[in-house]
Amino acid sequence: MGNLVAKLLTVGAVIAASSIARKATDGTWKFVTGNDSPTNPEDPDIDLKEAVAFAVLSGALVGLARMLANRESSRVISRASRRTSEQIADATN
Template identity: 50%
Template structure:
């Protein structure tokens, strides 16, 4: 398996994990706050504390999910190929 395939699958895994994390954070927001998350946190009509909380929580969850997916894919690739990819930081 070449580095291009590694990068392509790694990017897809990271994007997929980010999408799932966004859905999870939206569901969590609805469960805790009993409202929909801010559609546009930059909108002046959105309460500042909601915009800050949404940005912090959703951003952290999405970044964490992408990092975990990238690490797992790199681990799988290394195990199956018998070597580490040339530059695992290039996948996302």
């Protein structure tokens, strides 16, 4: 599997994971607070505590989703190319 294909697979997985994480963030926010998630947490009209809580929640979920997507895409690429994950990381950087 070429380096370009590996990079495209990883980017696609991260974009998909980020999108799913955003939906999970919105759903979790709605479940916990009963309100829709802030459309723009940087808006000064939004309470600072709410903005910070939303930033922490969304940052954690997006970071977790990206990490899992990177790990899984590395595993798939490693199996497909029969190379170790270290070799793949060196080739895609």
